[in-house]
Amino acid sequence: MSFGPFLLLAVMESLVTAATLALTAVGLSLVFGTMRVVNVAHGEFFMLGAVLAWFVTVSVGGPEWVGFVAALALAPLGVAAVATLADRVVLKRLNYEPEATIVATIGLLYILQQAALTFYGPEARPVEPPFNFRIQFPWFGYSGYKLFVIFAAVAVLLAVWWGLTRSKAGLIMRATQVDRDTARAFGINVDRVYAGVFALGAALAAIAAVLIVPIQQAHYLMGGEPLLLAFITVIVGGLGSLRGTVIAALVIGLSDGLIAFFYSPTLAKILATLLVALVLVFRPQGLFGAKA
Amino acid sequence: MDSVILQARGLTRHFGGLRAVDGVDFDLKAGEIHALIGPNGAGKTTFVSLLSGRIPVQSGSIALGGEDITALPAHARVRKGIAYTFQITSVYPRLSVYDNVALAVPPEAGELRPAVMAALSRVGLADRAEQIAGTLSYGHQRLLELGMGLALRPRVLILDEPTQGLASGEVAGFAALVRSLVPETTVLLIEHNMELVMDLAQRITVLNFGQVLATGTPAEIRANRAVQAAYLGDDDAAA
Amino acid sequence: MKAKDTKIWIAHLAVLAALGVLLAVLPAYHATNLARILTLAVFATGYNLAFGYTGLLSLGHALFFAAGVYGAALPVTYWGLSPLPAIALGCLAGGGLATLVGLLALRTAGVSFMIVTLMFAQAGYLTLLYFGQITGGDEGLVMPDATALIPGLSPDTARAVIAFTLFAIALLVSLIVIRSRLGRVMVAMRENEERSRMLGYNPFTVKLSALVLSGLFAGAAGAGYALLFGYAGASFATIQYSILPMLYVLMGGAGTTLGPLLGTAAMFYLVDGAARITTATLLVVGVALVLLILFAPKGILGTLRERGARWIP
Ligand SMILES: Nc1ncnc2c1ncn2[C@@H]1O[C@H](COP(=O)(O)OP(=O)(O)O)[C@@H](O)[C@H]1O
Numbered sequence: 001m002s003f004g005p006f007l008l009l010a011v012m013e014s015l016v017t018a019a020t021l022a023l024t025a026v027g028l029s030l031v032f033g034t035m036r037v038v039n040v041a042h043g044e045f046f047m048l049g050a051v052l053a054w055f056v057t058v059s060v061g062g063p064e065w066v067g068f069v070a071a072l073a074l075a076p077l078g079v080a081a082v083a084t085l086a087d088r089v090v091l092k093r094l095n096y097e098p099e100a101t102i103v104a105t106i107g108l109l110y111i112l113q114q115a116a117l118t119f120y121g122p123e124a125r126p127v128e129p130p131f132n133f134r135i136q137f138p139w140f141g142y143s144g145y146k147l148f149v150i151f152a153a154v155a156v157l158l159a160v161w162w163g164l165t166r167s168k169a170g171l172i173m174r175a176t177q178v179d180r181d182t183a184r185a186f187g188i189n190v191d192r193v194y195a196g197v198f199a200l201g202a203a204l205a206a207i208a209a210v211l212i213v214p215i216q217q218a219h220y221l222m223g224g225e226p227l228l229l230a231f232i233t234v235i236v237g238g239l240g241s242l243r244g245t246v247i248a249a250l251v252i253g254l255s256d257g258l259i260a261f262f263y264s265p266t267l268a269k270i271l272a273t274l275l276v277a278l279v280l281v282f283r284p285q286g287l288f289g290a291k292a
Numbered sequence: 293m294d295s296v297i298l299q300a301r302g303l304t305r306h307f308g309g310l311r312a313v314d315g316v317d318f319d320l321k322a323g324e325i326h327a328l329i330g331p332n333g334a335g336k337t338t339f340v341s342l343l344s345g346r347i348p349v350q351s352g353s354i355a356l357g358g359e360d361i362t363a364l365p366a367h368a369r370v371r372k373g374i375a376y377t378f379q380i381t382s383v384y385p386r387l388s389v390y391d392n393v394a395l396a397v398p399p400e401a402g403e404l405r406p407a408v409m410a411a412l413s414r415v416g417l418a419d420r421a422e423q424i425a426g427t428l429s430y431g432h433q434r435l436l437e438l439g440m441g442l443a444l445r446p447r448v449l450i451l452d453e454p455t456q457g458l459a460s461g462e463v464a465g466f467a468a469l470v471r472s473l474v475p476e477t478t479v480l481l482i483e484h485n486m487e488l489v490m491d492l493a494q495r496i497t498v499l500n501f502g503q504v505l506a507t508g509t510p511a512e513i514r515a516n517r518a519v520q521a522a523y524l525g526d527d528d529a530a531a
Numbered sequence: 532m533k534a535k536d537t538k539i540w541i542a543h544l545a546v547l548a549a550l551g552v553l554l555a556v557l558p559a560y561h562a563t564n565l566a567r568i569l570t571l572a573v574f575a576t577g578y579n580l581a582f583g584y585t586g587l588l589s590l591g592h593a594l595f596f597a598a599g600v601y602g603a604a605l606p607v608t609y610w611g612l613s614p615l616p617a618i619a620l621g622c623l624a625g626g627g628l629a630t631l632v633g634l635l636a637l638r639t640a641g642v643s644f645m646i647v648t649l650m651f652a653q654a655g656y657l658t659l660l661y662f663g664q665i666t667g668g669d670e671g672l673v674m675p676d677a678t679a680l681i682p683g684l685s686p687d688t689a690r691a692v693i694a695f696t697l698f699a700i701a702l703l704v705s706l707i708v709i710r711s712r713l714g715r716v717m718v719a720m721r722e723n724e725e726r727s728r729m730l731g732y733n734p735f736t737v738k739l740s741a742l743v744l745s746g747l748f749a750g751a752a753g754a755g756y757a758l759l760f761g762y763a764g765a766s767f768a769t770i771q772y773s774i775l776p777m778l779y780v781l782m783g784g785a786g787t788t789l790g791p792l793l794g795t796a797a798m799f800y801l802v803d804g805a806a807r808i809t810t811a812t813l814l815v816v817g818v819a820l821v822l823l824i825l826f827a828p829k830g831i832l833g834t835l836r837e838r839g840a841r842w843i844p
C-alpha cells in the first residue's frame with residue numbers, strides 16, 4: 001500500500017477513536033462543568049456499559065442487530081441508574097465538596113471493578129457487531145460498522161448539544177452551573193439537576209462503550225485507558241468547556257492514532273500525559289479555551 | 293515627622309471594564325494615622341490590597357521607605373513591614389487564639405511566649421489565649437485579627453474597617469489602642485465611622501470611583517465641597 | 532507546656548518500644564507482616580506530612596515511592612551496591628522527584644493539583660514500562676537474596692531491624708518537624724493560605740518543603756520495600772500506590788503523628804482478613820474509602836482527638 005491510502009486508513013481508524021473519546025470526554029466534562037466533581041469512576045461507567053452490553057446481547061438472542069439495539073438502549077440506562085444511586089448515596093452527602101468527591105469516586109472505582117470481576121469474570125469477551133458489510137475502497141476494504149460508530153457518535157453529540165442549548169432542561173442546567181445557590185433561590189431543584197447530570201455523563205460513557213465493544217472486547221479492567229484519555233481531552237479542551245472538549249477529542253484521537261503509527265505507543269502516551277500536566281500548570285483554561 | 297514611608301504613584305487596577313483603582317497617587321507620612329474614606333465600592337479595599345501586594349498592580353509603582361516594592365510578592369512585603377488586616381475577618385478558626393498570634397510573631401522576634409502574650413494583652417484577649425479562635429464572638433475575632441497585625445511589629449499597619457462589628461464600648465478601647473501605636477508604627481485606616489475618623493486621623497484621603505477626590509486634615513476635608521457632595525451628604529455614609 | 536511535651540515524647544517512644552518487642556517475640560510469619568506494615572507506614576507517615584498537615588492532596592505519591600524502589604533496586608541489581616547505601620539513594624531519588632514535581636505542580640491547587648500529580652505519576656509509570664529492558668516493566672526485577680542485608684544477621688532479623696529503624700526514624704522526624712516552626716506554618720497553610728501569606732510566609736516554599744520531605748519519606752519506604760521483600764516492579768508507580776497511603780492516612784487520622792501507622796495496620800489486617808473469606812479484596816478498599824470519607828473523614832485518631840484527647844499531636 002502506498003503512503004496516501006495508508007494515511008487515509010490511519011485517519012479513519014483515528015476518527016473512530018476520536019468519536020468514542022468525544023462521547024466519553026463530554027460526559028466527564030458535563031459532570032465537571034456543572035457539578036465541579038472530578039469523577040474518577042468515569043472509566044468504570046464506560047467499562048460497566050461494555051460489560052452490560054455483553055450481558056444484554058447474550059441474553060436477547062435472535063439476529064445480531066436485535067441484541068445490539070437492545071444493548072444500546074439498556075446498557076446506558078443501567079449505568080445511569082448506578083450513577084444516580086452513587087450520586088444520591090455518596091456524592092450528595094459530601095455536599096459535592098471537590099476533594100472529598102474525588103476520594104469517594106476512587107472508592108467507587110474499586111467497588112465497580114470488583115463487582116465486574118465477581119459477576120462478569122476476568123475474561124475478555126467480544127460482542128458481535130450488528131452488521132458485517134465492508135465498504136470497498138480502491139485500495140482496501142473497510143468495516144462498515146466502524147463508519148457507523150463515527151456517525152452514531154456524532155448524532156449523539158449533536159443531540160446533547162441541542163439539548164443543552166435549545167431545551168428547557170439545558171437552560172436549567174446552565175443556570176445551575178453558573179451559580180448553584182442562585183439557581184436554588186430561583187426554585188430550581190439543584191439536587192435533581194445534579195443527579196440528572198451525573199446520570200447523563202455516565203450514560204454517555206456507556207454509549208461510547210456499547211459502540212466500541214464490537215471492535216474491542218469487554219473486560220473488567222478496560223476503564224483505565226478511556227478515563228486517562230478522557231481526562232487528557234477535558235483538560236486540553238479547557239475544564240468544563242464542551243466545545244473545547246470536542247475539538248480536543250478530535251485532535252487527541254487523531255494524534256494518538258497517528259503518532260502510534262509512527263512511534264512506539266508508550267512514548268506517545270508519555271508525551272501526552274506530560275503535555276496534560278503542563279497544560280494544567282501553565283494554561284489552566286485549556287489549549288482551546290478562552291482566557292479566563 | 294514629614295518623611296514619606298509609603299508612596300504610591302499612578303496606581304491602577306481594573307476589573308474588566310470596572311476601574312476599581314484608577315491612577316492613584318498617595319503619600320503616607322511616617323508616624324501618622326491616615327484615614328482612607330469613601331463610599332462603598334469606591335476602591336478602598338482594592339487600593340490597600342495593591343499596597344500590601346494581595347492583588348498585583350496593573351500599572352504604577354509603590355515604594356516603602358524609598359525602596360521600590362512594586363514587584364515584591366505579598367509575603368515579602370509583610371516581611372519588610374507592611375501588615376494588613378482583612379476587611380472580612382480572616383483568622384485560623386480551628387487553631388487556638390494563642391497559636392493564631394504565635395504564627396504572626398516574626399522568627400527574629402526572640403522568645404515566642406512573651407511576644408504573643410504582649411500582643412494579646414494589648415487587644416484584651418490574654419485571658420482567652422487557649423480558646424479555639426472559631427468559637428470567639430465576631431467582635432473578638434476582629435480584635436484577634438488586630439492582635440495578629442500587632443504581633444507582626446509592622447512599620448505600616450493597614451486596617452480595613454476594623455471597627456465593623458465591634459460594640460460601642462469596644463470602639464473606644466480600639467481608638468485608644470490605635471493612638472498608642474503611633475509614632476513607632478504608621479497606621480492606614482479604612483473606616484466608615486466619621487466621628488472616629490475625625491477624632492483619630494491626622495490626615496484623610498477620600499477615594500471615589502477609584503480616584504482620589506481630596507487629601508487633607510480633618511478640618512480641610514470637612515470643608516471640602518466636592519467631598520460633601522460625593523460622600524458626606526450621603527445618608528448612607530452618615531449612618 | 533513542658534508536661535505536655537514530656538507526655539508526647541513518652542507516648543511515641545512507648546509505641547516504638549512496643550513495636551520493637553512485638554518484632555522480637557512474634558513468630559516469623561507475623562513478624563514479616565509487621566515489617567511490611569512498618570515499611571508502608573513510613574510511606575504513609577510521609578504522605579501525612581503533605582496531606583494531613585499541609586493539606587496537599589496528592590494523587591502522585593506512587594511516583595516518589597517507585598523512585599525509591601528503583602533508586603535502590605537498580606544500583607543493587609546492576610552494580611551490586613550494598614543495601615544500606617541503596618536505601619539512602621532511594622530516599623534521595625524520592626525527594627529529588629518530589630522537588631521536580633513540586634516546582635511545577637505547586638503552581639496549581641486543589642483539584643488541579645490532584646490531576647497534575649496524577650499525570651506526572653502516570654508519566655513515570657509509562658516511563659518505567661518504556662525502559663522495560665532495564666526496569667523489568669510490569670514483570671519487575673527479582674532482587675538478590677535478602678540474607679545479605681546485614682552481614683551476620685538472619686534474613687528475618689535483618690528485615691525486622693531495618694523496617695523498625697526506618698519507621699522509628701520516620702516517626703521521630705515527623706514528630707520533630709510538626710512541632711517545629713515549619714510544622715506550625717505547614718498547618719497554617721492548610722488552615723488558611725491567604726492569611727498565612729499575609730503573615731509573611733511564602734506559600735510556595737512552605738508547600739514545597741512539605742512535599743519534598745514527604746517525597747524523601749516515600750523514597751525511603753520504596754527503597755526499603757524493594758530490598759526487604761526482594762522485588763521491584765513498575766506496578767509500584769501505578770495509581771494504586773498513590774491511593775494506598777491516602778487510604779492509610781484517612782483511616783488512621785490525617786494530621787496525627789501516629790495515625791498513619793494505625794491506619795496502615797488497620798487496612799492491612801482488614802484486607803488480610805477479607806482475603807481469607809472472599810476474593811473481593813478490591814471491594815474492601817473501595818468500601819473503606821467511601822465509608823471513611825462519608826462518615827469518619829477525621830479517621831481513628833482524629834476522631835479521638837476531637838472527642839477530648841486534644842493533646843494528640
Ligand atoms: N476581585 C474582584 N473582581 C471584580 N471586581 C472587583 C473585585 N474586587 C473588587 N471589585 C469591585 O471593585 C470595586 C471596588 O471594590 P472595593 O475595593 O472592595 O471597594 P471598597 O472597599 O471601597 O468598598 C467594587 O465595584 C467591587 O465590586
Ligand SMILES: [Mg+2]
Binds near residue numbers: 337338379
Ligand atoms: Mg472595602
